[in-house]
Amino acid sequence: MKTIILYALLSLPLWASSQIQFKGNVTGNHEPVIWANVILTNPEGKVAAGTLTREDGSFEMKVNSGSYHIKISYLGFTAWEKNISIEKDTDLGSIELQKNKDLNEVRIVAQKKTIEYKTDRLIFNVANSISASGGYALNAISATPGVIVQNNTISILGKGASRVMVDGRMIELTGDELMNYLNSIAASDIASIEVMNNPAAKYEASGNGGLLNIILKKGVRDSWKNSTALSYDQSTYSFFTLRDNFLYNKNNLKFSLNAGGKIGSVQETEGLNTYYPNGLWALNRVGKQKQDNLSGGFILDYDISNRITAGIQYSGSQNSPDSKDLTVIKIRNTGNQIDSLLMNDGSNNLSNASQTYHAHVITKLDTSGKKISVDLDYFTYNSKIDNNFVTKSFLPDMTFLNISQSARNIAAQDINNYSIKVDMENPLKFLNLSYGTKLSFINSKADISYYNTSTGDAILDASRSSTFEYKENNQAIYINGNKNINSKLSLQLGLRLENIQTSGYSGTLNQKTLNSYLKLFPTVYLFYKENVNHNFLLNYGRRVNRPVFRDLNPFRSYINSKSYSEGNPFLQPSYHDNFDFIYIYKGNLRTNLFFNITSDGFGIIFNSDPRTNTQVISRKNYFKEYYYGLGESYTINILSWWQSQNMAYLLGSKSIFNTMVNAIPKNSAQLYLTSNNTFSLSSSTKLQADYAYSSSVKRGLYETGQLSGLNIGIKQALLKDKLQLSLLVNDVFNNAYLKDYTSVVNAVRQVYSQNNSSRFFRFSLTYSFGNDQISIKQRSPGNEEERKRTN
CATH class of the missing domain: 2.40.170.20 (TonB-dependent receptor, beta-barrel domain)
Structure with a gap:
């Protein structure tokens, strides 16, 4: 049976498709443009295909061979248009949108939902949660719907004890040690927490309770930012952070x-x-x-x-x-x-x-x-x-x-x-x-x-x-x-x-x-x-x-x-x-x-x-x-x-x-x-x-x-x-x-x-100055299996 499964997986590249792959990558100010409209119309002016760019600015769609007019647009930028003939798999590469000089400065604030649902995960946007404000990663996890923190154990509802990652990097700690580590990450530096009930094969097989992935904030090029946070907690006793x-x-x-x-x-x-x-x-x-x-x-x-x-x-x-x-x-x-x-x-x-x-x-x-x-x-x-x-x-x-x-x-x-x-x-x-x-x-x-x-x-x-x-x-x-x-x-x-x-x-x-x-x-x-x-x-x-x-x-x-x-x-x-x-x-x-x-x-x-x-x-x-x-x-x-x-x-x-x-x-x-x-x-x-x-x-x-x-x-x-x-x-x-x-x-x-x-x-106070967006992305290291179990 194992041999059959391996053979089936190794045969994946043989799958066929009758349509042509058409893709590209959209940037603006040398940074990815998210949710830009990408529309293909045929010579009669009818829409033949369309999509939105992803978080990295990329887009991809399946089309039939033929001649098209492509239009890529996003609010605040001049639309990019071109007539194109598609006869084989085509990659447009990087497309740079230019700012619309006829517009005065426009500030657009899009409020994400506190909770979003994807096909394979729940996404909890920490920035919208007051319960996590001024606290640490553990506070943010405690506020995540369907996640329970109890007896020094983090578990996903309906699963069991869960693994924790930071930007895809597994944290190989458990019990008090995991709690201490999570209390060293400021909640203000977290963009979202992904709750994955059934992780893919890329991730470590260890752990019966699914995965929590802490996504740190990212930002634009040519920027810097300093953020200082002070908080005071009071129960029977008190502590400062x-x-x-x-x-x-x-x-x-x-x-x-x-x-x-x-x-x-x-x-x-x-x-x-x-x-x-x-x-x-x-x-x-x-x-x-x-x-x-x-x-x-x-x-x-x-x-x-x-x-x-x-x-x-x-x-x-x-x-x-x-x-x-x-x-x-x-x-x-x-x-x-x-x-x-x-x-x-x-x-x-x-x-x-x-x-x-x-x-x-x-x-x-x-x-x-x-x-x-x-x-x-x-x-x-x-x-x-x-x-x-x-x-x-x-x-x-x-x-x-x-x-x-x-x-x-x-x-x-x-x-x-x-x-x-x-x-x-x-x-x-x-x-x-x-x-x-x-x-x-x-x-x-x-x-x-x-x-x-x-x-x-x-x-x-x-x-x-x-x-x-x-x-x-x-x-x-x-x-x-x-x-x-x-x-x-x-x-x-x-x-x-x-x-x-x-x-x-x-x-x-x-x-x-x-x-x-x-x-x-x-x-x-x-x-x-x-x-x-x-x-x-x-x-x-x-x-x-x-x-x-x-x-x-x-x-x-x-x-x-x-x-x-x-x-x-x-x-x-x-x-x-x-x-x-x-x-x-x-x-x-x-x-x-x-x-x-x-x-x-x-x-x-x-x-x-x-x-x-x-x-x-x-x-x-x-x-x-x-x-x-x-x-x-x-x-x-x-x-x-x-x-x-x-x-x-x-x-x-x-x-x-x-x-x-x-x-x-x-x-x-x-x-x-x-x-x-x-x-x-x-x-x-x-x-x-x-x-x-x-x-x-x-x-x-x-x-x-x-x-x-x-x-x-x-x-x-x-x-x-x-x-x-x-x-x-x-x-x-x-x-x-x-x-x-x-x-x-x-x-x-x-x-x-x-x-x-x-x-x-x-009570918490956070003061930030410099550029308004954080720009460092944490890399996922490889010791993904071991650190959780160090107890």
Whole structure:
């Protein structure tokens, strides 16, 4: 079967077409002209064909041979006209429109919709969102419809944990590390966020939850701009953020420099009720975590010639999220009376840093769009944890009994990733073909040292200390082709082949685990455009979800005297088959029907031992899942000053557990609703109100309580839009946090909640001067597989 699929893909260039390809590229002021009209008329003056230019100024259409008159027009420019004879495939090359000198200066402001729908993705225009103003990329992602940020995980509704890219560059981080990285990118530098439920073969096969692609702002040549943003966040505690971004684009040189920092703290609260047979253990944790962060980087691109561009990039960040917390566990008997209390007083000195180095060369081989790009990448990440805690036992009247545990955990992790990637874009006469290859090498080292401090001295406990080293090599190739079969029907096929070798070694246990696998990941897109009002898309894609490095470390990391976490070196990847059917009516109403199958799924299990009242957090491949849903998305201008985007999804699932977990799967329906409303009070004043609701749901091992949240913000532009002031109240009613997160394993029920300052107030100020448009474009490096999993 694999041979048949490969042969079919490699035969893509043989597809035929009876029409002639006619294309060109339109510029004005030496920059691409978007949405220019391109009209062909026959000798009788009747319109024979027409189209609009794309974002890069290019246009393309299929025509019959013959004589035509072409007219290219755009407001503010003199129309370009010419008589032309088309007998074979024709490329007009670059066409430069001239400004209309008879017109006085005209300023046209086209307001994009906050949410746009394409055949294969949803586009969230961040600049229109007040919820994202003054914040960072994580705030912008949180405001994106259909995307949920919870428990340090980003997921697309109906999919699962999602990968994150910046201008096509995969961010290979997860958990706290991903959150820290996204908090180093200013939301003011983001043009839009693309939500791709079923990514094409060009992208990494890893990740079951689709892709989020953060698109940074781009601009015109011969420009420069400096933007400074200051914001203040207030909840229980407060923090300040300050960032500056300088951009320069002159002749053949493009340069960007950014730097920023954050200082302050947020409150974290957690609750966990564990219902043991001999009584309830009620845990409550309140902590204060610093938000201290420094980050910066630069991008430099240089056009060596009209066909060759080279560039380098660097980005780095340093975080010190130190925290102090107090955890109280009330131990009750079967009569619900408090027998005793455990109080855990902890302090964590934390630090982590990441650095990314990138170089690339892009070579245009001809004027047809054929080009080859080579990317070299090196990524390094390191983290250190120094956790001190003392657990004391008390009677209900707070009479001190004893110290049940006093310890110090010192942990470190170092990750290095090297990769090289080569991509080829090869437009052929009968189809657009792309293919490429990638080699990646990962080395991760982690160690944990546990010291018993109950005597006052730090005594190393070798039985609770460990070292773990993980290596992974990945060799991948892909091929992708898309073909317009006729004016209504188009087909895209892709295939990615990945060959993986992994090695995990626990020095403490003297245990080595090897694994290797060769897998194919096909993608299919079928698009049918009946007319302007009715568009249909059917797609399928297969993906893989690989464990993060920390989940593979077999040793125990103690959280407190009665709770520890351990990894599993024998975890296997899970595989996901995703089917989507999408219908778009008039570009405003979007219907999505999806069905996903997860095989050999793995996840975290909160396993409580009723004999010892000990909680073990483990990782296992324990389930198979069928996940399905029907969604409707609708955009409407209720009034000329009121734009509303609304989404409703009805979701369901069926789970099957294996013998790895002593639990019964539970599944129920879920209703998810969002409404994003923008009110233009004046040309310089906007009000935004966003609401999201999720009903309680049972899915497999876990049950989640109802969530709802209302965000209200206002933005005011001053000094000819150079100064932007924003006010935001996030989660007005403080109800958008995780609650009633329930599981029952070994007949022990656990109910968890977490609220890390969901409700907060933000004031932000952004001042920009120089050219009004940003002009640096970030290049997509090649370490697309590895950085997310560095945890």
